Amino acid sequence: xxxxxxxxxxxxxxxxxxxxxxxxxxxxxxxxxxxxxxxxxxxxxxxxxxxxxxxxxxxxxxxxxxxxxxxxxxxxxxxxxxxxxxxxxxxxxxxxxxxxxxxxxxxxxxxxxxxxxxxxxxxxxxxxxxxxxxxxxxxxxxxxxxxxxxxxxxxxxxxxxxxxxxxxxxxxxxxxxxxxxxxxxxxxxxxxxxxxxxxxxxxxxxxxxxxxxxxxxxxxxxxxxxxxxxxxxxxxxxxxxxxxxxxxxxxxxxxxxxxxxxxxx
Amino acid sequence: xxxxxxxxxxxxxxxxxxxxxxxxxxxxxxxxxxxxxxxxxxxxxxxxxxxxxxxxxxxxxxxxxxxxxxxxxxxxxxxxxxxxxxxxxxxxxxxxxxxxxxxxxxxxxxxxxxxxxxxxxxxxxxxxxxxxxxxxxxxxxxxxxxxxxxxxxxxxxxxxxxxxxxxxxxxxxxxxxxxxxxxxxxxxxxxxxxxxxxxxxxxxxxxxxxxxxxxxxxxxxxxxxxxxxxxxxxxxxxxxxxxxxxxxxxxxxxxxxxxxxxxxxxxxxxxxxxxxxxxxxxxxxxxxxxxxxxxxxxxxxx
Numbered sequence: 001x002x003x004x005x006x007x008x009x010x011x012x013x014x015x016x017x018x019x020x021x022x023x024x025x026x027x028x029x030x031x032x033x034x035x036x037x038x039x040x041x042x043x044x045x046x047x048x049x050x051x052x053x054x055x056x057x058x059x060x061x062x063x064x065x066x067x068x069x070x071x072x073x074x075x076x077x078x079x080x081x082x083x084x085x086x087x088x089x090x091x092x093x094x095x096x097x098x099x100x101x102x103x104x105x106x107x108x109x110x111x112x113x114x115x116x117x118x119x120x121x122x123x124x125x126x127x128x129x130x131x132x133x134x135x136x137x138x139x140x141x142x143x144x145x146x147x148x149x150x151x152x153x154x155x156x157x158x159x160x161x162x163x164x165x166x167x168x169x170x171x172x173x174x175x176x177x178x179x180x181x182x183x184x185x186x187x188x189x190x191x192x193x194x195x196x197x198x199x200x201x202x203x204x205x206x207x208x209x210x211x212x213x214x215x216x217x218x219x220x221x222x223x224x225x226x227x228x229x230x231x232x233x234x235x236x237x238x239x240x241x242x243x244x245x246x247x248x249x250x251x252x253x254x255x256x257x258x259x260x261x262x263x264x265x
Numbered sequence: 266x267x268x269x270x271x272x273x274x275x276x277x278x279x280x281x282x283x284x285x286x287x288x289x290x291x292x293x294x295x296x297x298x299x300x301x302x303x304x305x306x307x308x309x310x311x312x313x314x315x316x317x318x319x320x321x322x323x324x325x326x327x328x329x330x331x332x333x334x335x336x337x338x339x340x341x342x343x344x345x346x347x348x349x350x351x352x353x354x355x356x357x358x359x360x361x362x363x364x365x366x367x368x369x370x371x372x373x374x375x376x377x378x379x380x381x382x383x384x385x386x387x388x389x390x391x392x393x394x395x396x397x398x399x400x401x402x403x404x405x406x407x408x409x410x411x412x413x414x415x416x417x418x419x420x421x422x423x424x425x426x427x428x429x430x431x432x433x434x435x436x437x438x439x440x441x442x443x444x445x446x447x448x449x450x451x452x453x454x455x456x457x458x459x460x461x462x463x464x465x466x467x468x469x470x471x472x473x474x475x476x477x478x479x480x481x482x483x484x485x486x487x488x489x490x491x492x493x494x495x496x497x498x499x500x501x502x503x504x505x506x507x508x509x510x511x512x513x514x515x516x517x518x519x520x521x522x523x524x525x526x527x528x529x530x531x532x533x534x535x536x537x538x539x540x541x542x543x544x545x546x547x548x549x550x551x552x553x554x555x556x557x558x559x560x561x562x563x564x565x566x567x
Contacts, residue, residue, distance in 0.1 A: 009266075009413070010326035016334040017365060025365050032361070033352035095348035098315065099406070102342045103365045105314045105331040264315040 017104050019113060026117035030087055039086065040125060043079045047072045047129050048136065055140030063141070064149040066156060068133040073160050076129055078192065080164055081171025083125075084118030085184045088175035101264045111256055115172055122168045126161060159225040166222065166244070173248050176255025191247070195219060214239040218247040266291055267312060267414060267447055272321035274307055281307045283469035284321070289447045289462070291413075294440050296460025296477075297449035298549065304469040305449040306344070309418050312447075313342050325414055337366040340414045341407030346399040346423070351392035355382060355402045358391065359409060366410045376405035381431075396423030404432070415439065417448040421455040433459045453549045465549065481539060486520045489513030489536040490527065499530030515540055 031037050054071045055063065091097035104110050141148040174191070175184040196219040203210040214220045214236070221243040224232035232240065267289040274282040282304045289295040297305050310316040312323040314330040325333060325340050333339050349358055359373040377387050380401040391399065400423050407415055415436070421429050436446050436459060450456050456463060463480055465473040473480065489512050490496035496514060500507045503526035507516035513536060516523060520537050527534050 010328050010333050010339045012328055012332060012334065014334045014338070017367070021365065021367060025361055028364070029361060032357050033350055035352055090350065094350040095345065096350050098344050098348040099362070101315060102313050102344070103337045103362065105333075105336060261317065263310070263317065265310075 016106070017109075019109055019116075022104060022109060022113035023116045023120070026087065026113045027120060029090075030083065030117060030121055036086065040083060040121065043076065043083075043125060044128055044132065046079070047075045048132050050075050051133055051136040052140075055136050055144075060144055060146035060148075063137070063144065063146075065134065065137060065152050066149070068137045069130060069152065069156070069160060072129040072133045073164070076126065076164055077167060080122050080125060081167040081174075081188055081192075082185055083121055084114070084168050084172040085175040085188060086181060087114050087118055088172060089179060089181040089184050092179045093181050095265070097264045107260055108256065111176070111259065115169075118168050118172055119165060122164060123161070126164055153230070155230050159230055163222060163225055166218075166248075169248050169252075170218070173252040173255065176259065177251040179255070192219065215242050216246055218243040266326050266445055267295075267416070268324045268327070269308065269312065270322050270324075272308065272311060272323055273319050274304075274311060274316065275319055280469045282311065282318070285466070285469070285471055286321075287464050287471060287474055289445050291443050291445045292440055293461045294436050294446040294448065294459055295462040295464060296456035297447060297464050297466065298453060298456045299449075299451060299466035301451055303451075303466045305451075305466060306418050308466075309344060309416055309447070309449065312416060313340075313344065315344070335366060335410075337362065337412070338368075338410035339412050340416065341410065341412035342415075343400075343403040343407040343417045343420055345418065346396065346403035346420075349391050349399070349402075352390055354388050354390055355394065355398075356387040358402065359387075359406060362406050362409050368410060372409055376409055379408065379435075380405040397425060397428055400424055401428075404435075413443070414445045415447070417446070419450060420448055421450055421452070421459070429455060429458060485515060485517040485540045486523050487513060487515055487536070487538055487540045488520075488523050488527070488534060491533040491535060495530065495532045496527060496534075499526050499532050502526070502530065 029036070031040065050071050051068060054068065058067075091100055100110060101107055137148060170191070171184070171188055174187045178184045178187055195217065199213050199217045199220055203213050214223075218240075221236070221239040224230075224236040269288070270286050272282055272285045273280065285304070285308055287295075297308070299305050307316060308323075311318045312325065312330060322329070330336060330340065336342075353361075356373060356377065359376060360370060363370055363372050377384075382398065382401055382405070386394075386398065391402070394402065400420055404417065404420060407417060421432060424432060436448070440446055440461070448459065457477065461477055463474065463477055464471060487510065488496065488507075493513070497507065500514065500516065500518075500523065503522070505516050505518040505522060505526060507514040507518075509515075518526075520539060524534070524537055527537075
């Protein structure tokens with residue numbers, strides 16, 4: 001600051017905050033509290049425990065690398081979407097949004113940065129989970145009689161990453177819609193645990209709904225990614241697209257539009 | 266420079282901010298004074314682009330806040346010292362701010378030193394901070410980007426008297442270097458210590474604004490005479506209204522008018538002065554009384 005008395009002016013031609021910087025800050029914010037750090041760490045610890053149990057006790061002929069990644073994927077599938085949920089909702093629960101949106105008033109860029117940070121963190125967790133699956137299977141195979149099938153298809157890896165990115169997207173959409181940590185986490189578990197059961201029951205009873213379900217219900221639509229030959233048909237991709245529109249695009253669009261207009265308190 | 270023109274904001278039928286206009290000029294500390302719920306925070310949130318206004322405009326150096334690029338480096342804002350993640354350390358909060366603004370991390374240490382937060386305090390989590398420490402951290406955060414304009418909502422809240430005087434010298438120096446400062450308070454005492462210009466707001470409306478000296482003059486005169494009844498007669502004869510206060514009389518007239526009236530009547534004065542402190546306090550209570558949440562009562566009989 002200069003020592004002379006000069007009129008204070010605002011420089012509108014100065015560079016804005018680049019998106020890359022916002023993304024780095026958001027990644028940092030996901031780990032710089034005990035809660036944030038331990039949440040991500042706990043997911044990986046849970047992964048390791050599930051894998052250890054799996055490698056120790058399943059029959060040797062089902063002990064394959066494909067199945068091991070499936071175990072890790074099961075754990076991630078449930079908990080990974082909570083990372084983007086907390087990234088979004090903590091701005092309201094802890095009221096840090098007051099500072100965040102004062103330092104970057106272009107709110108859509110904050111949303112974009114949070115989404116990117118959620119994807120980056122999730123991909124990193126997925127990579128570590130894959131490494132855990134390989135490592136624990138490798139150690140386990142030494143102690144088990146028989147040989148382990150290490151083959152894995154590119155399809156499977158692609159679907160694994162795709163479904164987890166979809167999960168992150170979904171957690172993000174629910175969080176943007178509800179703007180509240182407990183509500184968003186409960187909402188996510190209702191979606192991922194309760195909804196498929198209800199859809200299953202109704203589909204068993206009502207024939208026309210059974211045909212309709214994969215078009216409108218996102219869990220059902222994702223089944224072809226993990227069953228059969230794991231390569232969805234054209235119709236199944238179309239079902240993923242329509243149900244994805246309902247469960248991802250609509251809540252996210254509504255949430256973003258509301259954030260852009262609303263008051264940050 | 267902060268310019269607010271005809272700003273209004275309603276929540277349902279409640280007019281939180283009602284046709285508010287004022288200017289904060291560079292080189293001065295402007296105090297925004299009003300009782301709780303008067304519309305100070307809403308006005309400041311509108312200036313910072315966090316709350317959309319219904320009508321009117323708020324500009325920082327002629328530009329809406331939301332159009333200021335990397336605003337942290339040009340406008341320092343503290344709206345609520347407690348609106349921080351309780352699980353982050355003070356140092357981490359400043360680090361996040363510095364990283365967002367693209368500043369070297371040495372700024373974090375400089376600011377911690379400026380607001381007298383020690384190294385070990387800076388490594389404590391904010392949930393363990395006193396309100397005074399949170400305010401210091403918030404002021405450090407607002408100053409992080411070396412902005413030319415500062416806007417602080419209730420920054421003295423929770424500071425001890427020494428802290429308030431520290432803040433006065435900090436803001437005074439800042440304003441002397443050409444900075445613009447807008448700070449709010451619901452306590453006249455704080456504003457009187459820190460501000461040069463005062464804007465009084467009640468029920469969403471500006472009820473008075475001007476320099477501190479102007480408002481002090483407007484607060485009237487305190488006068489005491491050897492013969493109180495002779496003084497009262499002299500003032501009445503001069504057309505000045507006065508009311509008893511302590512040993513003497515309080516009047517809205519200036520000391521000059523009172524002195525002339527006393528001299529004309531040959532009344533011996535023992536004290537004649539501007540009704541400073543208490544006078545301004547009384548003015549503040551008067552100005553805001555109809556707008557206060559709690560109505561004043563004239564004491565309860567024992």
